[in-house]
Amino acid sequence: METTECTGLEEVDLPPLPEVVAELLTMMGENTLHGACVARIVGRDPVLAGATLKLANSSFFGLAGRVACMQDAITLIGLNAVRNMLLILGMRRALKLPPGCFDTHAFWLHGLETAVAAREIARARGACGDDAFLAGLMHDLGKLLIACACPDLYARIDGYRRAHACSHADAEEAVGATGHEQAGWVLARAWKLPDVLAAAISRHHAPGSDDPDLVHVVHLANLLAHLAQGTDGTDPAPRLNTASWQRLSPAESDLLNALVAVRRLRRRSGEWRALLDQT
């Protein structure tokens, strides 16, 4: 893709991967993530620990006032839920956005919706779904980087997308900007994210036939998350990738389950917004 602006993302002062996120990813990669480890890691970071407990006690989980410590949070709302909250909080901390240029709520809601859809699709294929969830959650990381490093450019891309009712990727191409997949790749390399995660971040719009299943799963999950916006949707889906469809050959029932799971999450988006506002 021709890029005419903000092409030197390698030269941008990239934020470091937050230590907490790095440790969580390492443990997930080594399959050594346990409640006690998470409690210990977060215990070293009072701000993150406080924010996590605040989230755990929010109306979102219906446990207000009952979660007194990190171990309680893990016991009551589950290790994966705590892990996901920490990843989001850690990435939000690393990528500070200029006020007003970026809809943080919509970004993380879409990430979570894609994550939920990816997990459903992966489970239907016999996988546990955790890797797919994480890749779905982080697949648009490049948008965050562009909004942080080049906020004016991000505003132009978003303005074009709204004015022409096209997908974000098409808007990037139309304004001649660095694509969020490329930006995500830069950040994934800088953060030394696992190769398969970097592939999902950098090629989720058009995975190739050589790409691992996870990249194709995230591609399809992203499309489903866009469709599941329903009547309040303003962000058109990217194009369906033939290679992904051929690789996954999704059953109707699996697609239906994924769509239902995303809609279930979306119906609680008000709570999710309030929850993010509290942190």
Add this chain to the structure above:
Amino acid sequence: MNSSESDTLPGAAPAREQVLREVVARLLGANDGTDPRVQMLAQLTVQVLLAEDDDGND
């Protein structure tokens, strides 16, 4: 995406279904609405959205 009588979901109010089909067609953006795979995704999305309407009316 074209809607034919045979595509109408059982029990769905036709007007509501038509609205949802148009919404989903917009959300499909640059996807080819004549592609059977895309049509399947659209049909399933409409089905899920209509089912929510039914739940809300219960």
